Amino acid sequence: MTSNSRTILICSGKGGVGKTTLTANLGIALAQRGSSTVVLDADFGLRNLDLLLGLENRIVYTAQEVLAETCRLDQALVKHKQVPNLALLPAGNPRMLEWLKPEDMQAIASMLEQRFDYVLIDCPAGIEDGFKNAVAAAREAIVITTPEVSAVRDADRVIGLLNTHGVNPVQLVLNRVRPKMMANQEMLAVDDVTDILALPLLGLVLEDEQVIVSTNRGEPLTLNGTKSPAAKAYSNIAGRLQGEDIPLLDPSKERSGLRATVRRLMQTKIF
Amino acid sequence: MTLRDLVDKLLGRQPASASTARDRLQLVLAHDRSDLSPELLDQMRREIFEVVAKYVDIDLEEGDVSLETEDRVTALVANLPFRRPVASPSPKSD
Secondary structure (H helix, E strand, C coil), X not given: CCCCCEEEEEECCXXXXXXXXXXXXXXXXXXXCCCCEEEEECCCCCCCHHHHCCCHHHCCCCHHHHHHCCCCHHHHCEECCCCCCEEEECCCCHHHHHCCCHHHHHHHHHHHHCCCCEEEEECCCCCCHHHHHHHHHCCEEEXXXXXXXXXXHHHHHHHHHHHHCCCCCEEEEEEEECHHHHHCCCCCCHHHXXXXXXXXXXXXXXXXXXXXXXXXXXXXXXXXXXXXXXXHHHHHHHHHHCCCCCCCCCHHHHCCCHHHHHHHHHCCECC | CEHHHHHHHHCCCCCCXXXXXXXXXXXXXXXXXXXXXXXXXXXXXXXXXXXXHHHCCECCCCCEEEEEEECCEEEEEEECCXXXXXXXXXXXXX
């Protein structure tokens, strides 16, 4: 194990809230900041991490061959060309789900922990076997959610399960925040979500069209140092994970002018 | 309640959806976390009323047993007001 390797599960319960995008961007950002990082796709049924990282054409072996000992770990790891500090361990064939056990994931994770500072596990959606396998390998977790009732409810279920499995610390990333809707009180406020889920907030990511553009290209936003709001948010999350003290963004400060001032006034808690 | 909620109330408008979302979430999470279905909770509520009513005279109309949740701790909160004693005519003692 490298002196203090950290194995972090990135999970949400609900699908489509941004787990894989966060894993890809965080992987790049941590690696760029000097930490050797591996991202492990634990979503064997519907793998996509390779696609978001633009590594889909370079996969030869997967976690499956590593477990079966038909290849060495370093043969299966796909190194990122522009960010050599980052590697991907691709998910195997969906048929792996039939025999994969929590112990297998633990075995993979402990191999990776010997070589990398950060092991980021991209968890499948849901709370069934895929989740149980992934959680077995995790020491800490990042729960990602959006300010919507269904996503928050599912996040709550996942947090309960993480607690049961003794995963600690568990931190929260709030994704797809729309400052204008929050100002109009037509979207759950940041405090509403953190109060309900009772987790420390690791980061806040604004809704950002550039995320889709970067997905199209297979180049995570953090790769090119773009100034887009989401890119900034992801790299701040990486910095906070590494122990830097970076203040959280305040969505209400994202807008200025008289209208925004009135909206802020209307949010005043009166009782 | 925020200032906006008050203004909405005064104007008779529908409240902003964020507060509705918050209230609905808190209720559904209290049930999710306790693994109690609304039917079971209702049955428990009736049984609690029966037990308490054996000992004290409670006002069933005003009584309430519900789940509340804060900081990931869910509690069963019972609020069972005693019925106000009806002033019984006291025997004259002269």
